[in-house]
Amino acid sequence: MFERIAELAIRRSRLVLVVAVVAVALMGAAGSGAFTKLLGGGFDDPASQSTRAGKVIDEKFGGETNLVLLVRAADGRIDTPAAKESGRSLVADLKEEKNLANVVSYWDTGSADLRSRDGRQTMVLAHVKGDETQQQENARDLLDTYTGSYKNTLTVQAGGGAAVGGDMSQQVVDDLVLAETVAVPLTLVLLLFVFGSVVAALLPLAIALIAIMGSFAQLSFLGSVTDVSVSATNLTTALGLGLGIDYALLMISRFREQLAAGAGVDDAVRQTVNTAGRTVAFSAATVAAALAALLVFPQYFLRSFGYAGVGVVALAAIGTLFVMPALLKVLGHRVNSGRLPWVKPGHTGTRASLWGRLARTVMRRPALTALPVLAVLLLAAIPLLGITFGTPDERVLPEGAESRQVAAALRENFNGSDDAALHVVIDQPLKQAPLAAYATRLSRLDGVVRVETSAGTYAEGGSAADGPGNAALGRPDAQRISVVSSLPPRSDQAQSLVDEVRAVTPPAGSLPLVGGVDAELVDSKDSISGRLPIAVALVALTTFVLLFLFTGSVVQPLRALALNVISLGATLGVMTWIFQDGHFSSLLGFSAQPMEVSMTVLMFCIAFGLSMDYEVFVTSRIKELHDLGEDNESAVANGLGHTGRIVTAAACLLAVSFFAFGTSKISFMQMFGLGSGLAILIDAVAVRGVLVPAAMRLLGRSAWYAPGFLRTVHGRFGLGEGGPAPAPGAAAEPPYAEHSTRV
Incomplete structure (x- = not known):
């Protein structure tokens, strides 16, 4: 071919x-119209309970609260006549917006839960319509109109999922422009030096x-x-x-x-x-x-x-x-x-004597040179023992972001936030008595401030207010229950509450669905962790098969996978130490929090793939020389001598592109960029420069071992550099006994 x-x-x-x-x-x-067809979001499992709950709320209740306007009285309390008049005017204007639904305010309901403890702030809750991309666009238009000073009596700030998503999207665009501004010129300069x-x-x-x-x-x-x-x-x-x-x-x-x-x-x-x-x-x-x-x-x-x-x-x-x-x-x-002026005529080959000399030095003392490198990499991986996972929230934004400031104010000044509540949906008719009994049981759970239903509001196992409940939470064919807690959103305690709510005995014959931000986090983690073993197994199996077909050895794929696991473990450990444990947070400008689960999986797959990219670069030249008759040690040294410069140059060029994301103000983008760049450099320098020649020296001729039937398979189907594979059963190389392994 x-x-x-x-x-x-x-x-x-x-x-x-x-x-x-x-x-x-x-x-x-054909690709010019791609951006009009692509969507934002996509972090949730469409088959999960929280996603199904959200769909029912969208279809039958007008959608979950995803926009929180934090309104402050410019002078005094929000109950003053001037603040009330401006507040009611604000709410009336919001209700006229075609892209908003379920607008709820303190001035309409008189609910103390929508007022801050000091009486100077209040929440206006609403649902921004559309899919996640449309919600962000619609929210951006609304916020341009309503945030800031309103009639000189109120100050309005925006928070909630739609506002956070909009701030993230805009910040990502700004960060990408900055990253490309940094990476592209550097890449072009490096290309000139390399070539x-x-x-x-x-x-x-x-x-x-x-x-x-x-x-x-x-x-x-x-x-x-x-x-x-x-x-x-x-x-x-x-x-x-x-x-x-x-x-x-x-x-x-x-x-x-x-x-x-x-x-x-x-x-x-x-x-x-x-x-x-x-x-x-x-x-x-x-x-x-x-x-x-x-x-x-x-x-x-x-x-x-x-x-x-x-x-x-x-x-x-x-x-x-x-x-x-x-x-x-x-x-x-x-x-x-x-x-270029400094390049001498005729110096256009790829032979790099430095890498060849390094390989020979390593192979003379394989254990002595490899063990310190392994020790450092394993030490770097230790933080993985305490890794925890989360999904993006307002904390990934800079502290100055408005939506993050609103989230902090809601936690500090209000008795629970409806924006972070758990939403329990029963998608079938339900009478008031069993609904009230169910809500009462939910209100007894630790951390629950109140449970709001169409039958009433409940707290600490009893009714919290006289009179009817919130009629907007009831439909003839469905009921919605809002479980408001005092627990920090996305915390371990908030996630435990999701499991506790789901474990409460429901009304007879009903199947409640539990949604909300904490439920989405729990479901997302469960979904990814459930599929992760399958993904890892597929990566390992396909990599093994491909490297076997390439090398004709069963040892080479195993050696490559083992070294890759070590280098990736070190990278993920360092990223955990930095972004979860908070080291260098003041320098990089982020808030420590659990590792973002989707970006961690993505970084793993990309770093693994690129590591195998360089594995094939190096192994191909080693095998080519080995097949031409060189002994194992010479093939490794000369192979690295030919490819070391290529791999190092390619790794540096690619690492620059990823490291440029370190300038981002979104913490998970920083993590992805710095982690991917670090993984590439560790692989190119520590693994290819030290661990590969050490492993090849210690393995000796067994590095090219394959059982007889697999040699037959490779002889028929395998493809390697430099021509057809050696005949089945052919010796891989002369006996290696004359080379002693010295430490």
Whole structure:
């Protein structure tokens, strides 16, 4: 196959480039409408109890409270005549808004629960209509109109889920612009230093353009047929640029190496495609397999990253395999044009004696050099023993964000917040007596301040007020119960309360559904933890199979998986130590809180995939030299000598793109960027530079072991660099007894 690709590039290079230009233009046109089809949110399991409860509330009760206006009297208490008049006018205006429903205020109901303890503030509750994206857009329009000073007697601030989501979305956009402003110029400068010539440095951008444009077209199509998160576009841009650089760097380096060795352009293209091209194909398969594991999760936020990730990897590989050889054929020796002044003529190969010397040093004393590195990585992983998980709330925003300030005021000055209440829904007719009895049982739970129903309000096991309840909570065919607690939202105690509410005996014949922010957190964690073993098993299995087909060894995949687990454990441990335990919080400007569960899973899959990307880069060259007859030690040292510079350069370039997210003011974006960048550098330096040669030296010739029947399978189906696999049963290398293992 790779020979045919090379011949196509050589014989029809200009046609291939013309087709590529047309394809990019068409994909760009198709992908231009992607943003109008993509959605916000997507963190919840659509089959969970909390999601089903939310749907019933939307359909039969006009929606949950997702907007809280915190209203302060400019001078004195909110009960003054001037404040009352302005407040009623504000509420009347809000009720006229077509995108609002269920507007509830203290001035309408007289409920003391909507008034602060000092009497200077009050809450106005409402539901912003639409899906999560529409809610954020509608909330933004409403807040532009109503927040700030109102008739010089009131000051209005906005909080609640819709306002928090709007603040997050806007902050993410601002942060991404800043990150790209930092990352793109740095990447271009580094490309010039890595390649040493202007022409070679610009070639990876062509592959990145193909991958990004194609992925946007893919997301536009998928957005027409299923739910896709708008956040997937961020991965498309970052990963498209990163993999375009990685794959192009490998191809261009091998091509220039062949030219420097005296090969003609056509032969250089053939050898490049047959070796580096084969590596790119297997590398892309391993990265895609890791990202495809995200498709097992029901949350469309995670599935969307699976769609985008697999698509961008496939397109980057296709562009590299077909377009890059055609570009190299057309350019020929001009690939070195625009050479920078400090680059000496002829120094265009990839051989890096530093990495070769490091590998030989490690293999002379494998245990002595590897054990300190392992100790540091395992020490870094220790914080994982205390890891906890959460979902995004207002605390991920900067302290100055208005919605975060409102949330803090509600916790400090009010007796429980309806915005953070648990919403119990009974989607069937229910008489008042059993409803009252059920609400009474709920009100006895620890931490519950009050339970509001259409039959009345209950607290501490009894009725909290005389007279009828809130008629808006009852329907002929359904009942809604609001369980308001004094517990901090998303705390361990609040999550325990969800389980306690669900355990309370319901009215006979009824099946209550429990929703609300804390219920959504519990359900999201349960959903992801339930699917995580499946995802991990799929990643491990597909990686093992692909690396076996690539190397013909069952030991190499196991060695790669073990080292990957260690490096990822260290990365996640450091991120837990920083973002959950709060170290460097003042420097980075975030508030410590549990690890965001979706972003942690996403970071794991991306870091795992990219680690296997570099694994294939290194192992491919080692195997190529091994198959040519070099002994294990020489193959490892020379293989790292050839690929060490490529892997290090690719890792640094990609890490810059991720580290740029460290400038974000959203804490989970900081965590994702810093964690992904750190994982890439740990893998490229500690794992590839030290642990791989140490492991290969200790394993000796057993590093290439496979049972006889699997050697037969590999001999028939396997693909490796440098030509067909060795014949089944052939010796992997001469006996290794002459090499002693010294500590």
